[in-house]
Amino acid sequence: MTEGFDSGQADHxxxxxxxxxxxxxxxxxxxxxxxxxxxxxxxxxxxxxxxxESGSGKSVTAAxxxxxxxxxxxxxxxxxxxxxxxxxxxxxxxxxxxxxxMVFQDPMNALNPLVHVGRQITEVLVKHVNLSxxxxxxxxxxxxxxxxxxxxSRRMRQYPFEFSGGMAQRVVIAxxxxxxxxxxxxxxxxxxxxxxxxxQILDLMSELQKELGIAIVLITHDLGVVAGVADHLAVMYAGxxxxxxxxxxxxxxxxxxxxxxxxxxTPHPRDVIDRLVxxxxxxxxxxxxxxxxxxxxxxPEAHDRCRVExxxxxxxxxxxxxxxxVLRDREVACWNAF
Amino acid sequence: MSDDSSxxxxxxxxxxxxxxxxxxxxxxxxxxxxxxxxxxxxxxxxLAPWLAPHPPSEVSLxxxxxxxxxxxxxxxxxxxxxxxxxxDVLSRVIYGARVSLLVGFSVVIVAGVFGSAVGLVAGxxxxxxxxxxxRLADAQLAFPGLLLVILIISVIGSSIPVIIGVIAIYxxxxxxxxxxxxxxxxxxxxxxRAAVMAGCGPLRLMRRHLLPNLMAPILTxxxxxxxRVILVEASLSYLGLGIQSPNVSWGLMVAENQTYLREGWWTxxxxxxxxxxxxxxxxxxxxxxxxRSDPQQQQLLAARRRVRTEGVSA
Amino acid sequence: xxxxxxxxxxxxxxxxxxxxxxxxFVTRMLTDPVRIMLPLSASQEDYDRLEASLGLDxxxxxxxxxxxxxxxxxxxxxxxxxxxxxxxxxxxxLPSTFQLVSASMVVAVVxxxxxGMAASLKPGGWLDRILVSASLFGLSMxxxxxxxxxxxxxxxxxxWLPTSGSGGPEHLVLPAFTLALTSGGRIAQxxxxxxxxxxxxxxxxxxxxxxxxxxxxxxxxxxxxxLLPIVTLIAYESAFAMAGYAxxxxxxxxxxxxxRLAVQAVTxxxxxxLQALVFVAALVVxxxxxxxxxxxxxxxxxxxxx
Numbered sequence: 032m033t034e035g036f037d038s039g040q041a042d043h044x045x046x047x048x049x050x051x052x053x054x055x056x057x058x059x060x061x062x063x064x065x066x067x068x069x070x071x072x073x074x075x076x077x078x079x080x081x082x083x084e085s086g087s088g089k090s091v092t093a094a095x096x097x098x099x100x101x102x103x104x105x106x107x108x109x110x111x112x113x114x115x116x117x118x119x120x121x122x123x124x125x126x127x128x129x130x131x132x133m134v135f136q137d138p139m140n141a142l143n144p145l146v147h148v149g150r151q152i153t154e155v156l157v158k159h160v161n162l163s164x165x166x167x168x169x170x171x172x173x174x175x176x177x178x179x180x181x182x183x184s185r186r187m188r189q190y191p192f193e194f195s196g197g198m199a200q201r202v203v204i205a206x207x208x209x210x211x212x213x214x215x216x217x218x219x220x221x222x223x224x225x226x227x228x229x230x231q232i233l234d235l236m237s238e239l240q241k242e243l244g245i246a247i248v249l250i251t252h253d254l255g256v257v258a259g260v261a262d263h264l265a266v267m268y269a270g271x272x273x274x275x276x277x278x279x280x281x282x283x284x285x286x287x288x289x290x291x292x293x294x295x296x297t298p299h300p301r302d303v304i305d306r307l308v309x310x311x312x313x314x315x316x317x318x319x320x321x322x323x324x325x326x327x328x329x330x331p332e333a334h335d336r337c338r339v340e341x342x343x344x345x346x347x348x349x350x351x352x353x354x355x356x357v358l359r360d361r362e363v364a365c366w367n368a369f
Numbered sequence: 370m371s372d373d374s375s376x377x378x379x380x381x382x383x384x385x386x387x388x389x390x391x392x393x394x395x396x397x398x399x400x401x402x403x404x405x406x407x408x409x410x411x412x413x414x415x416l417a418p419w420l421a422p423h424p425p426s427e428v429s430l431x432x433x434x435x436x437x438x439x440x441x442x443x444x445x446x447x448x449x450x451x452x453x454x455x456x457d458v459l460s461r462v463i464y465g466a467r468v469s470l471l472v473g474f475s476v477v478i479v480a481g482v483f484g485s486a487v488g489l490v491a492g493x494x495x496x497x498x499x500x501x502x503x504r505l506a507d508a509q510l511a512f513p514g515l516l517l518v519i520l521i522i523s524v525i526g527s528s529i530p531v532i533i534g535v536i537a538i539y540x541x542x543x544x545x546x547x548x549x550x551x552x553x554x555x556x557x558x559x560x561x562r563a564a565v566m567a568g569c570g571p572l573r574l575m576r577r578h579l580l581p582n583l584m585a586p587i588l589t590x591x592x593x594x595x596x597r598v599i600l601v602e603a604s605l606s607y608l609g610l611g612i613q614s615p616n617v618s619w620g621l622m623v624a625e626n627q628t629y630l631r632e633g634w635w636t637x638x639x640x641x642x643x644x645x646x647x648x649x650x651x652x653x654x655x656x657x658x659x660x661r662s663d664p665q666q667q668q669l670l671a672a673r674r675r676v677r678t679e680g681v682s683a
Numbered sequence: 684x685x686x687x688x689x690x691x692x693x694x695x696x697x698x699x700x701x702x703x704x705x706x707x708f709v710t711r712m713l714t715d716p717v718r719i720m721l722p723l724s725a726s727q728e729d730y731d732r733l734e735a736s737l738g739l740d741x742x743x744x745x746x747x748x749x750x751x752x753x754x755x756x757x758x759x760x761x762x763x764x765x766x767x768x769x770x771x772x773x774x775x776x777l778p779s780t781f782q783l784v785s786a787s788m789v790v791a792v793v794x795x796x797x798x799g800m801a802a803s804l805k806p807g808g809w810l811d812r813i814l815v816s817a818s819l820f821g822l823s824m825x826x827x828x829x830x831x832x833x834x835x836x837x838x839x840x841x842x843w844l845p846t847s848g849s850g851g852p853e854h855l856v857l858p859a860f861t862l863a864l865t866s867g868g869r870i871a872q873x874x875x876x877x878x879x880x881x882x883x884x885x886x887x888x889x890x891x892x893x894x895x896x897x898x899x900x901x902x903x904x905x906x907x908x909x910l911l912p913i914v915t916l917i918a919y920e921s922a923f924a925m926a927g928y929a930x931x932x933x934x935x936x937x938x939x940x941x942x943r944l945a946v947q948a949v950t951x952x953x954x955x956x957l958q959a960l961v962f963v964a965a966l967v968v969x970x971x972x973x974x975x976x977x978x979x980x981x982x983x984x985x986x987x988x989x
Contacts, residue, residue, distance in 0.1 A: 097892050128894020135892075140885040143904050145983060154903075155893050190984045206893065508698050512705075513926030513964035516945055520706065520957050523949040525713050600825055604931050607827040608946055623828055627935075630831060631839050638835075641828030648823040 045115070046246050047131070047214050048072035052109030054091050054100060065091045065104065068344075069272055071265045072112075072360070073214065078240065078247045080257030080278060082293070083267035089250050091270075093216045097133055098124065129159040132207040136219040138199035142191035149187025152206050159210035174205040179235060197228035201235065208239065216248045221256060233260060254297040258282065263360070266290050269325035272344065276361035286347060286368040289326045324365070332367050342366045393661060400657035403650035410647055414466035421460035422448070426615045429455035434633040450635040452626050458636055462643050464617040469647070472533055472602045473595045479537040481591050484544025485583070489575060491545065492552025503549065506542035514539050515604075522610045532611055536601050540594055547590050551583055585662030592655035596648045603644055619644040684980070691976055695969040702965040703754045706958050707747055711739075716954050720763055737955075759959040764951035769959035773941060777963070779849065780940030783933070784924045786855050787862035788917060795867040796913065799874025800906075806879060814871055821868030826928060830861040830935035847937040858936040862928055866920040873916045877909040884908075911983055918975030925971070926964040 054066040066088040073079040083089040093099075095106050098120075111118050113126065135141040142151055152174060153167035162170060168187070175183035178201040191199060200220065207215055217236065221229035237260055240247055249257055257264065257278065264281045266274040266289065274287040285291045292310040310329060323338040324330070330337065344362045394401055413420055423446075432455035435447045449458040491502040518535045525531060555561050555578075564578050603620030605611030612618035614625070619640040626636035710716050717734045734740050737760070738749055753759060762769040795818075802811040837857060838846040845854050881887070882905060890900045929942035937943065941960060948956040 099888055099891060124894070128892060133889075133892040135885060135889060137885060141889040143886045143890070143908070144985060145907050146904065154895065158893075158895060192985050203889070206889075508701050512698075512702060513961060513968055515927035515930055516957075516961045516964050517702075517705065517709075519930065519945055519949060520961055521709050521713070523952070523957060524709055524716070524719065524954065596823065600823075603825055604827060607825075608930065608934060610949065620825070620827065623825075623831060627831055630835050634835055637828070637831050641825055641831065644825050645820075645823060645828065648825070649820055652819055652823055 044075050045072050045112070046075045046077075048110075048112040049092060049096065050110045050112065052092060052095055053107045054088075054095050054104055054109075055107050056101075056104040058103065064270055066095070066270045069109075069267070069270075071263075071272065071275065073246045073248060073263070075213065075246055076240065076244045077262045078237075078249055078257075078260050080261030080264045081248060081250045081267060082252070082254055082257060082264060084252055086269075087267040088270040089252075089267045090218050093133065093218055093248065093250055096123075096131065097127055097216065128155065129210040130212050131214045131216065132210065132212040134200070134203050134207050134215065134217040134220045137223040138196055138203045139191065139194075139223075141203050142199060144191050146190075147187065148189055148191060148194070148202055152187075152202070152209055155206060155209040171205070171209070174209055175202070177208070177239070178202070178205045180205070195228075196224050197231060200224060200228075200232055204232075204235065204239070208243070208245075211243075212245060214246045214248065216250070218250045219252070220249075222251070222253075229256075236260075254293055266293070271325070271364065273326070273365070274363045275344070276347070276363075280361060286363040287326075287365045288330050288332050288367070292329075334366075336366055340366075342368075390661070394657070397657055399653055403653035403657070406646060406650045407654065410466050410643075410650075411470060413463045414470045417463050417467055421457070421463045422446070423457035423460040425456065425461045425464040425617045427456060427460075431455065434629065434636070436633070437635050449639050450633065452622075452633065452636040453629045458622075458639055461617050461622055462619070462640055465619040465622060465640060465643070468529070468606075468612050468616060468618045469599045469602060469644070472529065472536070473598045475533045476537045476540055476598045477591050477595050479533065480540035480594065481544050481587065483537075484541035485548045485587055487541065488545040488548025488550075489552060489579065489583075492549040492556070493571065493575065493579070495553075499549070502545065506545055509539075509542055512539075515601075518601075518605070519608070519610055522605070527605075527610055527613060529612070529616075532602060532605060536598055540598065543594065544587065544590060547586055548583055551586055552579060555579060555582055585658070589655050589658045589662065592651050592658060596651035596655070599644065599651075600648055687980060688973075688977070691973045695973060698969055699754075699962075699965060700751075703751060703962065706961050707750050710954055710958060711743065711746060719952050720954060754962060759962065760955045762953055762956040762959075764948065764953040764956060769953075769956045770963070772956060773944065773959050773963045776939060776941045776944045777967075779938060780925055780929050780933070780942060783855065783858055783862065783938055783940055784921055784929065786859040787866065787924065788921055790859055790863035791867035791870050791920070792917060794863070795871040796874050799871040800878055800909075802871075803875045803878035803882065811875070814875065818868035818871040821864045821871075823868075824865060826861055826865055826931045827935050829864065830857065830932060833857050833861060834935075847935070849937075849939050854936075854938075858932050858938050861932050861935070862924055865928065866924065869920065870913065870916060873912055874909070877912045878905065881905045881909045907982065911979060914978055914982065915975055918971055918978075922968040922971040926968050 048071070050070045052066055052069040053064065056063040056065050069088065069092050071079060071081065071092075081089045081092065091100070091104075095109065096111065100106065111123060113122070113130075118126070142148065149168065149171055152171040153162075153164065156162045156167035156170050157164065160167075160170075171187060172183045175186060180186055180198060180201050186194075191202075194202065204220075215236075220236070221232050224232060233256065236247060236249075239245065247260075249261060251257055261278040264274075264276060264278045265272050266281070266287065268289050274281060274285065274290045281290065282294070285294055289310070296310055323336075323340055324333070324342055327333040327337040342364045344364045345368075347361045347363055347368070394404060417425075429451070432444075432447065432451045433453055435444055435451040435455070436442050437448065437450040437458075447457050447459070449462065451457055452461070487502055491499040518539065521535050522531060561574070561578055564574055569578070602611055603618065603623075606618040606620035607624045609624065612621050614621065622640035623637050626633065630637055717730055717737065717739060721729060721733060731740075738746060741749075757770050759769045761767065762772050765772050798810075798814055802808070802814040805811055834846050834857065837844045844856055848854055887900060887905060890904055925941075929940055930945055931942070932938065933940045933942035934946050941964065945957065945960050948954075948960065
């Protein structure tokens with residue numbers, strides 16, 4: 032399942048890869064395979080969009096990477112590759128918070144309510160950059176300026192409850208940038224914010240990316256969020272990646288019926304679509320999966336084979352419409368794709 | 370809806386509910402043991418005249434401080450030994466259950482009904498009524514409760530109705546706060562708002578929609594209060610301000626025999642032990658009730674049962 | 684902060700007024716205090732003299748005014764039993780009760796807060812399960828019985844500690860532990876649930892994602908948040924112990940504090956002394972609660988002033 036993933040990538044400068052990740056959760060109703068056979072990779076300075084509905088396992092992948100899986104869950108399979116080398120859990124632990132950092136969905140709750148905002152930034156610098164307290168304070172001041180927070184010296188002495196949602200998310204981003212990471216994982220960074228603030232935060236993130244050359248993994252349920260920003264896209268459904276490729280390709284030629292459905296049900300900022308088409312039905316409970324394609328029950332194009340045999344991720348042959356461009360990592364898991 | 374509310378099916382539904390409750394009790398070993406213990410205490414209290422081997426106040430000076438039956442010098446006539454006046458400890462423990470249950474039950478009924486009514490009105494009406502009632506409850510919480518009770522009892526004398534009255538005065542606001550909090554939450558629930566919009570009057574709303582949803586938390590609180598009240602009664606009796614001789618109370622027994630701790634530990638040990646275990650049992654049943662009536666917890670329990678019976682399949 | 688304190692002070696005054704009014708109502712309307720204080724053999728002249736000396740022959744409204752203004756001046760009259768101002772008697776006994784309650788709170792906090800924390804780190808683990816059931820037993824124990832049993836084991840059987848009375852620190856051990864076990868059960872429970880609540884908050888996830896160490900997260904971040912309900916409970920328990928449990932524990936161990944004084948006042952039919960006692964106890968409760976609120980406010984910047 033990973034042949035397509037391994038081949039054709041050596042020539043790109045791959046920063047971080049996740050391969051064949053599988054995470055199980057023990058629940059009261061049995062073992063849930065939250066994530067299976069998930070692979071993705073991201074190059075330096077790139078943006079990877081991981082898209083899926085809630086429960087599709089998109090956040091679990093990041094949680095596994097950051098060692099944030101709750102105690103009821105465990106990683107049962109998977110490798111992480113950092114700068115071309117396979118890294119074990121001890122090395123990963125060193126990368127966490129310094130080279131790989133994270134931004135969360137709900138900024139108001141992501142900060143400790145009883146600790147000054149300044150200290151929540153400086154503690155990262157003291158821990159990972161070995162700065163002295165005063166040097167850390169100066170650096171935190173710069174970081175807050177960088178993320179566009181006015182009057183940083185005053186703001187540093189304030190508590191999270193004195194910040195608005197958008198401002199708090201800027202603080203969280205400053206915190207994530209403090210140790211000069213190479214990869215920033217943003218898990219639904221705009222979902223909890225007002226629509227007007229969402230755009231500001233996304234703009235800020237892409238500006239910072241240009242300025243600092245950070246790779247961003249943008250996890251979202253909202254195709255509209257990744258549309259303008261992501262270089263690559265991984266679409267997840269029921270714990271698996273079902274389509275992957277360059278963002279522009281996926282948007283132009285979605286092969287998987289689910290991806291097509293997602294596109295049809297998302298208002299696109301640039302196109303004016305007459306009518307949004309919802310995907311019928313509900314995502315499956317991950318304990319009750321059939322041996323076939325997980326999407327088969329909701330798929331308008333499903334036939335008998337879809338229900339009994341799971342389609343593997345397979346490389347997409349050069350599409351007639353996409354000229355002669357070599358499609359890096361363009362894969363889809365559907366019997367009907369071609 | 371129409372056939373649902375027919376008396377026959379309603380009765381069947383209640384039977385089914387009750388059966389489910391009993392089954393879930395049987396599954397929780399600790400709660401089951403606790404409820405059996407409470408049942409035994411209740412039976413002992415009710416059937417005391419038939420169960421007790423001796424009249425509780427029968428003095429027999431020749432049997433002073435006879436030890437329990439299992440310790441060499443014991444006699445079969447005094448299973449848990451005899452006290453300094455030669456009274457049978459077991460019989461007195463059995464009779465002591467009567468007072469504890471009577472006081473506990475009465476206080477919980479009085480305080481529970483009054484407090485719940487206040488909470489229902491405060492939560493439902495809101496506004497100034499709510500503010501005044503809750504401030505009153507707050508202020509009363511800051512009162513030095515036990516000292517005030519002592520003052521009242523020392524002034525008007527001690528009798529069972531007085532004890533019930535003063536403890537109830539101190540217990541109502543716990544129910545009031547609980548019910549008010551729940552009503553405030555329920556008021557926001559969709560089905561309540563739907564009922565109001567459908568023209569359901571306040572009385573009918575309280576009876577049909579609010580009260581049924583409040584029963585579980587009230588019942589749980591009642592159990593906890595029962596435990597607390599029994600402790601307070603025993604403490605008052607211990608201090609000489611509660612039940613007076615010749616009546617029997619577990620707290621009074623400990624007080625009467627404390628000076629004989631060295632010569633006859635059993636005269637102090639057993640009444641206190643039965644009291645402690647009763648309070649623990651009531652607390653256990655209360656926490657079982659709370660878990661039972663929490664829909665989220667119930668779901669977990671159901672899931673666990675399913676996993677157990679069908680095995681893990683995924 | 685000043686507005687906050689002013690508000691607390693005001694609500695304290697309201698509570699104290701209510702307490703005073705209740706005491707007045709109980710002692711003047713529910714009964715005839717003169718009858719209670721006099722021996723049964725007293726003559727009508729004795730009655731009249733006592734009634735006049737207590738000011739009970741005046742109109743009820745005048746009496747109430749006298750009573751309230753007396754309370755404000757902390758003048759409750761002379762203790763019938765001791766023949767000195769009642770307030771003096773009460774204040775003379777306060778240090779013993781403070782000593783007992785603070786010793787028991789120190790024991791309860793030192794013993795049970797760390798236990799509750801440790802249990803919360805592994806919910807469902809062996810320590811957690813033991814603590815949950817042990818704390819239930821602790822708070823269900825009748826104190827007078829627990830105290831008696833401790834006396835039986837440690838004084839009568841082992842002879843390690845004195846049975847009762849006051850004197851050296853060895854006298855304090857058993858009563859302090861008796862009080863601490865009851866309060867400790869509740870303190871352990873609230874510590875556990877407060878820690879569990881905080882450990883599941885998103886900010887803990889953030890801290891872990893920031894690569895901060897486990898003990899750093901626990902002691903520098905989680906504990907501070909978890910402390911809020913614990914502080915409130917400790918204050919509540921101290922107030923409750925002083926105005927309630929102390930009566931029982933001090934009676935069991937013949938500890939010369941205000942609790943034992945209350946029981947003695949009842950035996951001596953000294954209503955004046957009881958009034959002073961209830962008033963002082965209420966004052967202590969109000970002060971302790973205010974201190975708790977101030978601490979709470981110092982820990983939590985969000986608490987707003989109303």
